[in-house]
Amino acid sequence: MARDDGDLLSRDQAASSATGAPLRLETRRLRRELRSGERTLVVVNDIDLQVAAGECVSIRGPSGAGKSTLLALLAGLDRPTAGSVLIDGQPIEGLSEDELALLRREKVGFVFQSFQLLGNLTARENVQYPLDLLGRGRSRQRAEALLDDVGLAERGHHYPSQLSGGEQQRVALARAFAAEPLILLGDEPTGNLDTVTGAAILDVMMALRDRFGSTLVLVTHDPAVAARADREFVMVDGRLAAGRGP
Ligand SMILES: Nc1ncnc2c1ncn2[C@@H]1O[C@H](COP(=O)(O)OP(=O)(O)OP(=O)(O)O)[C@@H](O)[C@H]1O
Ligand SMILES: [Mg+2]
Secondary structure, three states, X not given: OOOOHHHHHOOOOOOEOOOOOEEEEEEEXXXXXXXXXXXXXXXXXXXXXXXXXXXXEEEEOXXXXXXXXXXXXXXXXXXXXXXXXXXXXXXXXXXOHHHHHHHHHHHEEEEEOOOOXXXXXXXXXXXXXXXXXXXXOXXXXXXXXXXXXXXXXXXXXXXXXXXXXXXXXXXXXXXXXXXXXOEEEEEOOOOOOOHHHHHHHHHHHHHHHHHHOOEEEXXXXXXXXXXXXXXXXXXXXXXXXXXXXX
């Protein structure tokens, strides 16, 4: 179903969270089934989640619980079997692939465990690239300002292979926040880093969240990282429950 831009920004209801802040991200009985040979796996099992604008939630859970699949559904990278994802009250399942791509580029940022920088571009070019795609202008200056925000003002001309893991993840954060996303999804963003570096990366992420008002959804195996979120969830066998878990 095609929608115009105005529709993309409209809300189907005046939704707000328990704290009164507007709801940024919502799932309603979100379900993802996958075929595995003769069996059907329920990887995401009727999840109802509500996250307010500017809120940070963490999701822990065992390997195979469905955490990465849930993030992919939240970003519109994967399509649910049933249920819906709403961003600012707007269900995304009706959007075309092109509209979903635009939504991701403009409104959803990603950070992964493996930093996924482009190795043939410098740090500054990695951050500038999505800004150029958006065509918002002054992309070079904005990329340099973002590198400054993450403490890498002097390293813009370095290639990823010349940077430490923590530095590469800072570049990835600058890139992810470049479009000032409504939502930032992190899939084990500190998973490849030592504890101290991981904590520093989380500091940077929280500072950027405060600056841009982005909503954060962080998947992590690390209880210390999870505990820094405003709310903690545990995912087991496709189901999401509030709490600290084991
Ligand atoms: N394309 C696919 N086809 C079949 N099964 C899949 C596919 N993608 C994921 N799965 C299965 O779905 C389940 C959930 O996978 P997912 O990657 O979401 O788990 P996860 O919680 O992110 O795990 P980890 O902590 O190891 O990253 C797993 O059992 C996985 O094998
Ligand atoms: Mg995963």
